[in-house]
Amino acid sequence: xxxxxxxxxxxxxxxxxxxxxxxxxxxxxxxxxxxxxxxxxxxxxxxxxxxxxxxxxxxxxxxxxxxxxxxxxxxxxxxxxxxxxxxxxxxxxxxxxxxxxxxxxxxxxxxxxxxxxxxxxxxxxxxxxxxxxxxxxxxxxxxxxxxxxxxxxxxxxxxxxxxxxxxxxxxxxxxxxxxxxxxxxxxxxxxxxxxxxxxxxxxxxxxxxxxxxxxxxxxxxxxxxxxxxxxxxxxxxxxxxxxxxxxxxxxxxxxxxxxxxxxxxxxxxxxxxxxxxxxxxxxxxxxxxxxxxxxxxxxxxxxxxxxxxxxxxxxxxxxxxxxxxxxxxxxxxxxxxxxxxxxxxxxxxxxxxxxxxxxxxxxxxxxxxxxxxxxxxxxxxxxxxxxxxxxxxxxxxxxxxxxxxxxxxxxxxxxxxxxxxxxxxxxxxxxxxxxxxxxxxxxxxxxxxxxxxxxxxxxxxxxxxxxxxxxxxxxxxxxxxxxxxxxxxxxxxxxxxxxxxxxxxxxxxxxxxxxxxxxxxxxxxxxxxxxxxxxxxxxxxxxxxxxxxxxxxxxxxxxxxxxxxxxxxxxxxxxxxxxxxxxxxxxxxxxxxxxxxxxxxxxxxxxxxxxxxxxxxxxxxxxxxxxxxxxxxxx
Amino acid sequence: xxxxxxxxxxxxxxxxxxxxxxxxxxxxxxxxxxxxxxxxxxxxxxxxxxxxxxxxxxxxxxxxxxxxxxxxxxxxxxxxxxxxxxxxxxxxxxxxxxxxxxxxxxxxxxxxxxxxxxxxxxxxxxxxxxxxxxxxxxxxxxxxxxxxxxxxxxxxx
Numbered sequence: 001x002x003x004x005x006x007x008x009x010x011x012x013x014x015x016x017x018x019x020x021x022x023x024x025x026x027x028x029x030x031x032x033x034x035x036x037x038x039x040x041x042x043x044x045x046x047x048x049x050x051x052x053x054x055x056x057x058x059x060x061x062x063x064x065x066x067x068x069x070x071x072x073x074x075x076x077x078x079x080x081x082x083x084x085x086x087x088x089x090x091x092x093x094x095x096x097x098x099x100x101x102x103x104x105x106x107x108x109x110x111x112x113x114x115x116x117x118x119x120x121x122x123x124x125x126x127x128x129x130x131x132x133x134x135x136x137x138x139x140x141x142x143x144x145x146x147x148x149x150x151x152x153x154x155x156x157x158x159x160x161x162x163x164x165x166x167x168x169x170x171x172x173x174x175x176x177x178x179x180x181x182x183x184x185x186x187x188x189x190x191x192x193x194x195x196x197x198x199x200x201x202x203x204x205x206x207x208x209x210x211x212x213x214x215x216x217x218x219x220x221x222x223x224x225x226x227x228x229x230x231x232x233x234x235x236x237x238x239x240x241x242x243x244x245x246x247x248x249x250x251x252x253x254x255x256x257x258x259x260x261x262x263x264x265x266x267x268x269x270x271x272x273x274x275x276x277x278x279x280x281x282x283x284x285x286x287x288x289x290x291x292x293x294x295x296x297x298x299x300x301x302x303x304x305x306x307x308x309x310x311x312x313x314x315x316x317x318x319x320x321x322x323x324x325x326x327x328x329x330x331x332x333x334x335x336x337x338x339x340x341x342x343x344x345x346x347x348x349x350x351x352x353x354x355x356x357x358x359x360x361x362x363x364x365x366x367x368x369x370x371x372x373x374x375x376x377x378x379x380x381x382x383x384x385x386x387x388x389x390x391x392x393x394x395x396x397x398x399x400x401x402x403x404x405x406x407x408x409x410x411x412x413x414x415x416x417x418x419x420x421x422x423x424x425x426x427x428x429x430x431x432x433x434x435x436x437x438x439x440x441x442x443x444x445x446x447x448x449x450x451x452x453x454x455x456x457x458x459x460x461x462x463x464x465x466x467x468x469x470x471x472x473x474x475x476x477x478x479x480x481x482x483x484x485x486x487x488x489x490x491x492x493x494x495x496x497x498x499x500x501x502x503x504x505x506x507x508x509x510x511x512x513x514x515x516x517x518x519x520x521x522x523x524x525x526x527x528x529x530x531x532x533x534x535x536x537x538x539x540x541x542x543x544x545x546x547x548x549x550x551x552x553x554x555x556x557x558x559x560x561x562x563x564x565x566x567x568x569x570x571x572x573x574x575x576x577x578x579x580x581x582x583x584x585x586x587x588x589x590x591x592x593x594x595x596x597x598x599x600x601x602x603x604x605x606x607x608x609x610x611x612x613x614x615x616x617x618x619x620x621x622x623x624x625x626x627x628x629x630x631x632x633x634x635x
Numbered sequence: 636x637x638x639x640x641x642x643x644x645x646x647x648x649x650x651x652x653x654x655x656x657x658x659x660x661x662x663x664x665x666x667x668x669x670x671x672x673x674x675x676x677x678x679x680x681x682x683x684x685x686x687x688x689x690x691x692x693x694x695x696x697x698x699x700x701x702x703x704x705x706x707x708x709x710x711x712x713x714x715x716x717x718x719x720x721x722x723x724x725x726x727x728x729x730x731x732x733x734x735x736x737x738x739x740x741x742x743x744x745x746x747x748x749x750x751x752x753x754x755x756x757x758x759x760x761x762x763x764x765x766x767x768x769x770x771x772x773x774x775x776x777x778x779x780x781x782x783x784x785x786x787x788x789x790x791x792x
Contacts, residue, residue, distance in 0.1 A: 214751065214752075217715045217752060294695075296696040296750075312652050312655035458718060464718055480751075587774050
């Protein structure tokens with residue numbers, strides 16, 4: 001491969017790759033994200049490879065994540081943009097013959113919404129239509145393992161622009177003016193961070209990428225790295241040049257093998273072209289990036305813990321009266337940004353501050369805290385119809401995300417209703433229906449008692465117990481607390497004990513107040529953000545759903561009908577048609593009866609897994625709790 | 636464990652102290668767990684105290700100091716899987732295999748583990764066995780899913 005050793009050479013190669021890409025003609029884009037691969041995407045890719053082998057006019061692109069994971073494996077026929085969902089390897093020949101050769105739409109592969117309306121084009125599907133894809137723009141079009149695809153879409157041109165026409169201070173000023181705030185959770189303005197690191201004393205400085213996406217239920221960073229790794233690398237290059245760093249690290253979760261592989265390939269290809277290494281684009285600027293894999297510790301997403309982990313040590317956070325911008329990795333000035341933050345950088349320089357600040361909320365012309373600019377990728381998951389990754393402008397309402405893009409609540413025909421949405425990961429909060437019409441941005445979510453976090457958005461329906469959700473997060477954090485400081489270590493243990501007894505019906509009067517007391521002590525006195533925010537899931541659920549806690553404690557009643565110790569499954573004899581499906585599916589054979597008559601559940605055998613409730617087509621299985629058990633079952 | 640393999644892994648990272656975590660990960664990938672002799676060897680060659688190797692191996696949840704089963708049954712306990720019933724799936728896997736989370740069956744065939752999130756939330760509840768993803772698993776499908784691994788002849792696709 002020829003080294004690209006000047007901005008002019010880059011411009012030439014971009015033009016060349018544009019011509020070579022063949023994207024003017026027909027190409028089939030097949031999603032190669034983790035979700036689609038898990039649903040059988042590799043088989044689909046192989047089938048298409050075989051089918052088009054003899055047709056030089058049709059290209060095949062194995063892309064990164066398209067976002068609509070619920071409907072994978074996804075296949076998009078370009079340039080028309082026809083979306084086929086849940087495609088199987090056996091469909092390839094048919095799609096090729098009918099759609100590609102004859103332009104005929106195959107209706108059965110189209111996405112249909114809740115009202116059974118079919119959509120031909122990807123852009124018209126509500127899931128995509130209401131998004132604003134900037135960071136994700138190239139996902140779905142480029143092969144992440146081919147740098148040429150990235151170049152053909154003007155890749156590395158932002159780097160070239162800053163290297164040739166901007167001084168480091170101008171670059172930093174641009175990032176500050178753009179109002180770009182950290183996408184990893186804190187929402188700290190990226191430009192301010194860069195400025196501090198640049199101003200710090202010392203010749204050796206580090207630029208790091210936080211890819212330790214530990215928030216359960218969030219996977220946008222993984223999809224960026226799997227779908228467009230060069231955008232992260234280009235962002236880091238621009239940051240390194242502005243800050244004055246020659247060495248960078250990407251700290252990534254070991255649970256993301258595909259992302260690690262694609263990053264490695266991308267780094268190698270960037271080195272071959274000379275975008276990484278010495279004298280980049282013929283300038284004095286030199287920079288290279290190493291990959292460091294995490295070991296499955298949530299706390300290592302915290303900046304100081306992450307840096308210790310890169311040093312090969314145990315990741316326990318330290319106090320930050322000395323900022324990592326002054327003394328971070330190996331005690332050198334260090335700048336750490338999250339994957340999504342880095343991936344935004346090239347766009348800001350390609351399209352300008354005015355364009356970026358036109359998207360989002362507030363006014364950042366005075367200072368970058370004045371609003372939330374640009375887009376944010378959320379992972380919309382849980383009890384929602386269209387699970388997947390959605391990139392939306394700041395300022396969109398929760399209702400639009402969940403109902404317009406997400407298609408509403410799963411099983412709404414069976415009566416399921418929206419109850420709460422959890423944002424911000426384990427340190428975030430649960431937001432109830434009354435806030436659904438408020439705009440989503442950094443400050444808005446904080447006001448609602450939650451936070452942006454890295455962008456997990458877990459939708460919960462009325463069959464979700466909020467006390468149980470709080471218990472889940474507290475137990476999660478209890479296991480992940482590094483144990484260094486007492487408030488976090490002991491506070492979480494005590495909270496866990498209290499919540500675990502409430503969910504089994506052994507809560508005591510005063511437990512709620514005790515939880516609140518512990519929460520405030522931890523918030524004030526914990527060493528790092530993990531402990532300081534650990535109580536948010538508890539506090540927000542107490543704030544909005546206090547009566548659910550009270551009913552658990554006083555009446556042994558679980559509103560979400562989820563706490564297994566407090567519920568009983570019962571078959572309503574009047575509604576049961578005796579179809580026997582529940583008895584067939586019951587894993588413990590606890591259900592018996594006679595065909596076409598009624599069935600009964602043996603409570604001593606029942607493990608309360610809920611299979612019978614889910615499979616019954618006649619709503620004959622009811623879930624009882626508290627006094628209902630006595631009333632209906634005489635227990 | 637074959638110490639030459641350990642040496643080769645350390646060599647790959649040029650004995651670089653900062654690669655300690657990566658070295659341990661590679662050893663575990665090779666051996667399925669971290670044998671004590673291997674950890675001692677790492678300490679010796681990389682010239683770090685054994686206590687440091689040990690502290691890493693016990694701090695990070697992805698390491699196991701005990702031999703693990705032939706098949707690792709990993710249940711995703713991320714929030715999305717959790718609200719879709721992952722705890723019930725875990726219970727069912729435990730019941731089916733007769734061991735608790737974190738344990739290995741006496742015939743060394745299965746180990747049950749949990750993971751905080753693998754980012755395949757659309758497929759929740761999700762069980763990963765070895766490298767195969769089993770998505771949208773309900774408790775009534777657990778037996779059949781495990782069956783494929785109990786009798787490898789049935790393991791197709």
